[in-house]
Amino acid sequence: RRLQINVELPEEQAAQKLKIGLYFATWWALNVVFNVYNKKVLNAFPYPWLTSTLSLAAGSLMMLVSWATRMVDAPKTDLDFWKSLLPVAVAHTIGHVAATVSMSKVAVSFTHIIKSGEPAFSVLVSRFLLGEMFPLPVYLSLIPIIGGCALSALTELNFNMTGFMGAMISNLAFVFRNIFSKKGMKGKSVSGMNYYSCLSMQSLLILTPFAIAVEGPKLWAEGFQQALSQIGPNFIWWLVAQSMFYHLYNQVSYMSLYQISPLTFSVGNTMKRIFVIVSSIIVFRTPVRPINTIGAAIAILGTFLYSQAKL
Numbered sequence: 370r371r372l373q374i375n376v377e378l379p380e381e382q383a384a385q386k387l388k389i390g391l392y393f394a395t396w397w398a399l400n401v402v403f404n405v406y407n408k409k410v411l412n413a414f415p416y417p418w419l420t421s422t423l424s425l426a427a428g429s430l431m432m433l434v435s436w437a438t439r440m441v442d443a444p445k446t447d448l449d450f451w452k453s454l455l456p457v458a459v460a461h462t463i464g465h466v467a468a469t470v471s472m473s474k475v476a477v478s479f480t481h482i483i484k485s486g487e488p489a490f491s492v493l494v495s496r497f498l499l500g501e502m503f504p505l506p507v508y509l510s511l512i513p514i515i516g517g518c519a520l521s522a523l524t525e526l527n528f529n530m531t532g533f534m535g536a537m538i539s540n541l542a543f544v545f546r547n548i549f550s551k552k553g554m555k556g557k558s559v560s561g562m563n564y565y566s567c568l569s570m571q572s573l574l575i576l577t578p579f580a581i582a583v584e585g586p587k588l589w590a591e592g593f594q595q596a597l598s599q600i601g602p603n604f605i606w607w608l609v610a611q612s613m614f615y616h617l618y619n620q621v622s623y624m625s626l627y628q629i630s631p632l633t634f635s636v637g638n639t640m641k642r643i644f645v646i647v648s649s650i651i652v653f654r655t656p657v658r659p660i661n662t663i664g665a666a667i668a669i670l671g672t673f674l675y676s677q678a679k680l
């Protein structure tokens with residue numbers, strides 16, 4: 370067997386870092402916009418199963434058009450590819466709908482504080498289900514992450530069990546999604562952008578029947594009329610914005626995941642939440658207690674310690 374060693378020149382390393390940095394900045398900015406429109410829509414139209422489905426549908430449509438017009442090269446896929454995508458799509462569907470249900474019940478900031486515990490879920494899943502061992506500092510960093518999230522949840526002014534559980538389920542589902550996705554993308558010619566597009570299409574097929582069963586066209590039609598009379602035609606633009614921005618931020622996040630590990634991805638995702646939490650508290654004038662903010666800060670600091678311990 371021949372041993373192949375890839376040596377990266379310092380300039381190549383710097384260029385790679387810059388590229389990831391740009392991906393991260395774009396991902397986070399798009400996510401802030403998504404969160405604002407998503408919550409505006411959910412406040413006026415509390416049907417998270419439909420809005421989750423629309424986000425996937427918008428992304429699927431945008432990508433089908435991009436492939437048809439050759440703006441983006443369509444991926445070469447076979448039946449095996451779609452079969453191996455199924456567990457990823459199931460995890461993505463569960464994680465997506467659970468987070469959206471959570472955000473329909475509680476403040477955006479609360480969902481994201483709980484979701485800042487995602488790296489802790491990543492370590493626990495890797496340790497207990499994949500048998501991966503970590504150095505002691507990694508386990509120690511879980512104490513502030515879990516403790517900070519718990520403190521924040523306990524002191525949350527608008528605590529709601531469905532909102533809390535939705536964010537927790539989303540954490541678990543997305544850890545599986547990221548680990549399976551990384552494995553699925555390895556050695557395949559499908560790019561991060563196209564991988565996420567295929568994932569979106571399969572998730573759409575999975576979610577649609579559940580959305581119809583849980584909420585259904587009758588409630589949607591009534592809710593839509595009500596939202597339209599309350600907000601006016603702008604409501605339609607909010608719906609379009611939340612759906613399109615959902616796809617765009619996820620697409621960019623998958624372009625990053627293609628280049629980095631699922632753990633680095635989770636840490637990047639938690640750093641993103643600082644911007645989402647702060648901006649949503651300002652936009653929605655969310656009442657927060659100092660102790661609640663301290664909990665969030667401890668959790669996020671824990672994630673930073675965790676990322677250092679992983680180095």
Ligand code: 3PG
Nearest residue numbers: 464465466468469543638
């Ligand atoms: C969703 O609807 O999928 C969530 O808002 C996504 O959460 P994320 O911040 O982990 O991408």
